Each structure stands twice: as C-alpha cells, then as structure tokens.
Amino acid sequence: MTLDLYKLEHFIAVCEEGSFTRAAERLHLSQQALSSSVRALEREVGAPLLDRSGGKVSPRPAGESLLTDARVLSGLAHSALQRAIRVDAGDKDVLRIGHTPAVTVDEVTELIYTARESGVSVETEVNQRYPAELTEQLVYGEIDIGLCRAMSPTGGISRDVVTWQPLxxxxxxxxxxxxxxxxxxxxxxxxxxxxxxxxxxxxxxxxxxxxxxxxxxxxxxxxxxxxxxxxxxxxxxxxxxxxxxxxxxxxxxxxxxxxxxxxxARVPLGALTARHLENPSRDAFLRAATNTQLD
The missing domain is CATH 3.40.190.10 (Periplasmic binding protein-like II)
Structure with a gap:
C-alpha cells in the first residue's frame, strides 16, 4: 500500500487548522472535496484519524501518529522537488538560515564568518522567522537551519546547542x-x-x-x-x-x-534541523560553528 501525498497534505491542513472549512480555504478546495479526500485516507489506513465530534476537528491517536510522519513525508517530497528545480536551473548551493527575533543578525553573521574561516565556503541566505514559521519551513525544506534560543523541537525536527552566551x-x-x-x-x-x-x-x-x-x-x-x-x-x-x-x-x-x-547564566543558541533531509553543507556548517565563542 502507498500513501497519496495529496491526501496527506489535505490531512495535515485539517489538523493544523482544526477545521475543514478553514483547511479548504487554505488549500483552495471545496469542503466536500476535502472531506472526501480525508475519508479516503482513513479507509486506506483502516482507522479513524480525526475526531469530528467537538467544535474543533482534532486528530485521534492514530491521526497523531500519522501526522508526524505525514509532515516528514510531505517535507521530503517538497524538498526533493525544490532541489531538482535548483539543479536544473544551475543554481549554486545556498545554505538557507532562519533565525527567531531573539537571535540577532550579528550573531548569525559571526557564525558564518567562523564557518568560512574553517573552510566551509557555502553561500548563505539569512532571514528572520517567527518560531511557527521556522518549524514549518524546516520540515518542508524551505530553510536548512533554524537558529533559536529555547524552542522545543516538534515532530521531524531535532535541536542541538551551537554555543552558550552570557546573559x-x-x-x-x-x-x-x-x-x-x-x-x-x-x-x-x-x-x-x-x-x-x-x-x-x-x-x-x-x-x-x-x-x-x-x-x-x-x-x-x-x-x-x-x-x-x-x-x-x-x-x-x-x-x-x-x-x-x-x-x-x-x-x-x-x-x-x-x-x-x-x-x-549563559543562554543557549540552538540550531533546529530537519534530520530527515540530507544536507552535507548544513552539517559541515554546524560542525564548524559549534562552540563558537560569541561573547
């Protein structure tokens, strides 16, 4: 049995929005089409995935389990597609770094300089992201590293401390x-x-x-x-x-x-990564940047 990525994306949207109506608007689908897609997925899985009894649609235990893996699978597919597009266009390998407002651009820049001094010469693209955006874009391969202070990793994301800084x-x-x-x-x-x-x-x-x-x-x-x-x-x-x-x-x-x-106290500078997405440049950058002194 194989899982349809479109159905998985429909299921993810319903779980994240807590509503078929809002999910249908987000996906630009009719509510009937979205409901039919999710019910078809439930038949394929052989178990009810959503609790529709309350005012808000929420995942059942089987749905919670599937949701974590569905995000990973959807992220892999999206990342593979974007990588193929970049290769076909002849684009250079660019390390995309997102950071929360609690991490300054100067701190990110110092990590980049340290990595370059260690021989990691990959080009970088740095943008600020709010925590929810950071997690979503990591899962879908839209950014490669998310720098934060104390965010807890969610499904498909891991967190390592790059360095500790004086408060x-x-x-x-x-x-x-x-x-x-x-x-x-x-x-x-x-x-x-x-x-x-x-x-x-x-x-x-x-x-x-x-x-x-x-x-x-x-x-x-x-x-x-x-x-x-x-x-x-x-x-x-x-x-x-x-x-x-x-x-x-x-x-x-x-x-x-x-x-x-x-x-x-010293405060952590953490790096969030989607480990299900292979990225040698990302891993080399983090090895070079880890334990960098930013004080």
Whole structure:
C-alpha cells in the first residue's frame, strides 16, 4: 500500500487548522472535496484519524501518529522537488538560515564568518522567522537551519546547542541604570522586563523568568507589542529593559546601553534541523560553528 501525498497534505491542513472549512480555504478546495479526500485516507489506513465530534476537528491517536510522519513525508517530497528545480536551473548551493527575533543578525553573521574561516565556503541566505514559521519551513525544506534560543523541537525536527552566551541587559540610554558598569539580577527586581514570548508558551521567556526567580524575585514582565524588533532597539524610548546577549557598551546609535550582569547564566543558541533531509553543507556548517565563542 502507498500513501497519496495529496491526501496527506489535505490531512495535515485539517489538523493544523482544526477545521475543514478553514483547511479548504487554505488549500483552495471545496469542503466536500476535502472531506472526501480525508475519508479516503482513513479507509486506506483502516482507522479513524480525526475526531469530528467537538467544535474543533482534532486528530485521534492514530491521526497523531500519522501526522508526524505525514509532515516528514510531505517535507521530503517538497524538498526533493525544490532541489531538482535548483539543479536544473544551475543554481549554486545556498545554505538557507532562519533565525527567531531573539537571535540577532550579528550573531548569525559571526557564525558564518567562523564557518568560512574553517573552510566551509557555502553561500548563505539569512532571514528572520517567527518560531511557527521556522518549524514549518524546516520540515518542508524551505530553510536548512533554524537558529533559536529555547524552542522545543516538534515532530521531524531535532535541536542541538551551537554555543552558550552570557546573559546581559539592555537599557535605554536615559534609564537610571544606564550609568552602571555592572548589575546583578537582583538589581532588576523593580524593573519592567520586556520579553517577546508569553510565559508558558515560550521556552526562552520561561528560561529568563526562571533566572529571575532563582535570584530571589518575581519579574515584572511586559510582552513587546511590536514583534520582530531586536531586543536592544526595542527598549529605546521606553521605560523597559530587556535581556540580551550583545556585547556591553553603547548600542542602537547611542540610544541604548548593554550592561554586564554579574554571575549571570549563559543562554543557549540552538540550531533546529530537519534530520530527515540530507544536507552535507548544513552539517559541515554546524560542525564548524559549534562552540563558537560569541561573547
């Protein structure tokens, strides 16, 4: 028995949207055609895959199992097609790197320089991606490496720590703490700390909150309403501060300052990869970049 990739993509869309109506809109299909496709897949599998009894369609146990592998299979097919198109067009091998807003372009650039100094001369293409986009594009082979802080890998994705970086704090240049040469975490107990992810839904935010709790206080968290802005520039003109990994000193054209934290933890720089997709350039890059000192 073989599985129809189109049916698998239909099934994935329904699971991700939680609705046949929204999935049909996403796929540009009629709802009847989509429902028929998924039911045909259930007959092929020989088991019910979806629970349709509630207000939201959700995968049953057999569907959960199939969903993980379906994403991998769909990703393999998509990646193979894109690779064939690039080879036919004579395109050069380009390593496509995505990074979350918590990882700066400067940090990615330093990893690229390190890899090149080690003899990995592949061309690179770097773009910022939100976590959900990062995972999806990795699975479908649209990017090769996803750099993040503390994202948990999902089906078909693995995560390795490339390096650990010292945690520092960015403050606006007119902030009362801006004149300090060094701070402790406890010095931040009365400050409004800007984060990008919601506690409980962001591994990196949870990591930062835990650092504050370990120092003896419950942090005052403010979620940045302008997602995608780098942490250093995001604090400019606000009363907030933010945890960063940038080097200490003036930043954002002098409108902010990065300050050392005494006895601060080191934070991970992780690399997400789709290991079901072979990529020698990706593997060589990560070997060269791992344990790079970015402080």
């Amino acid at each position: 520092r704090v960015a403050v606006p240049s007119d902030h009362p703490l801006a004149s300090a040469e060094k701070l402790t975490l406890l010095d931040l107990q009365d400050e409004s700390i800007m984060v990008w992810g919601t506690p409980g839904n962001s591994g990196y935010t949870d990591f930062l909150v835990q650092q504050c709790r370990s120092a003896g206080f419950e942090p005052h968290i403010f979620r940045n309403p302008v997602q995608g802005t780098p942490p250093i520039s995001a604090v400019v003109g606000t009363g907030h501060i933010a945890f960063v990994t940038a080097r200490p000193g003036p930043a954002a054209g002098g409108r902010a300052r990065v300050i050392e934290l005494d006895q601060a």
